[in-house]
Amino acid sequence: MATTKNGETITLNRAQLTHAATIITVGGQTAGVGRPGVLIALMAALTESSLRMLANTGSYPESGDYPNDGNGSDHDSLGLFQMRPAAGWGTVHDLMNPSYQAHAFYGGPSGPNYPSPRGLLDIPNWQQLDPGAAAQAVEVSAYPDRYQNFQPVAETILTTLTAPTTGTGNTGNSNIPETTRVVFPLPDGSWVKTGGFGGRADPFTFEPDYHFGTDYGAADGTLIFAVADGIVVHAGYTGTWGGLIIIEHTVQGERVASYYAHMWEHGIHVTDGMTVTAGQHIGDVGSSGKSTGAHLHLEIRPGGQGQPAIDSDKWLQDQGAEGLTDGETSRASCTLGGHK
Known part of the structure; x- marks a missing residue:
């Protein structure tokens, strides 16, 4: 359960939270997004679809053949972020995939829609915008003020789904799942x-x-x-x-x-x-x-x-870390020698 800015209490089901987890995971794997960008994406998906993967059989009958959480009817829009194939966001096949929609919303050079239509990373100085305004900059909605209402809900979801399953912080949580991969901690060539x-x-x-x-x-x-x-x-x-x-x-x-x-x-x-x-x-x-x-x-x-x-x-x-390249050794630049 979570409460909107205007005081409405809503209850999110497992399907909605699964889509939220997809948005969080894709954001975490996309350079430059961070927690602020994930928050904006959650606000957008809550506003556009109530975090539901919506088909639109009126405009695209084939969309009903894909896994979905219901049928929408907002013009020719599809999915979590209500993206339109006609606007260049992707095909019906693409847009009925929650992970694809999340990647498209974040955009940037690695986004499937780059350079247009613009995703969040393609909005100049998006970090300095109000989160609702940043969501609107991507969605280009006829109702630009509605995204702010879901910011408290997005905050609750993000805090809940990124908390450890048992224990917190320095309490010695022993239930950390096996990692899916190991990566180098800096961008290639940087x-x-x-x-x-x-x-x-x-x-x-x-x-x-x-x-x-x-x-x-x-x-x-x-x-x-x-x-x-x-x-x-x-x-x-x-x-x-x-x-x-x-x-x-x-x-x-x-x-x-x-x-x-x-x-x-x-x-x-x-x-x-x-x-x-x-x-x-x-x-x-x-x-x-x-x-x-x-x-x-x-x-x-x-x-x-x-x-x-x-x-x-x-x-x-x-570990065969992804993104590992040979560096050029020069002088040491820090002094943690005797510390801890």
Whole structure:
């Protein structure tokens, strides 16, 4: 159950929540979307279809042959986001697929509708718009003010469906599903390896030191991705680490924690207890804490949070991480040597 902005209480069924989960998952796997973009997509689908996969047999008789949650009659629109084949969103076959509709709504260079009609990522400065206005910019509805009414419902859905199934945060949740894949934490071609795992000289004091992670130099603001499906157990600012995210995963039956350090506070896009998918945009590269330049400090800790770290670069190679390319080694750019 959830309550709209105007005070109406609505109840969502399993089918509606399944579609919401699809929208959340596709958003998590699409670079640049983040939690704000997923919220906007949920608001749009709630408004357009009540999160139902609607056929439209009046305009497209064949649409009734696909799995659906009912028959709509809004001109020639179809599906969760009420997209129109005639407007270029896709074929009837395409638009009767919930995952396709979610990809099309988010748009961007990887969207099936790029460059037109515009998805959310194709709207200039969409992050600065009111969420309802951003939804309207994609949907181009005759009723532009109706999306805001569903923002509280979308917030409730997003919070509920991204919460861990048992336990939260640092409570030691042992029910983390096996990850579906392992990915490299930065976009291809955006990084240079600037520091490896092991002994070195501290770049501040020049004293002998030990580096427990791998540093990847990248431009300030470069997207950071979760290396695997998992649950966020820490997301916040922590002194020497700067902006730090810790995610716990299950990889090949083993508990593994991944650490992502040195983000600016505003560059952290997840919260404690949030469920994330491999490749989800969780933060942006920064240079906070004890750091000499913009980069990602990545640590991998088998056994979970607080356990000894291993060579994260080698671990990614051993896992055959998607998007892994060879980096060029240069100087180390952070000093987490003796920390934890």
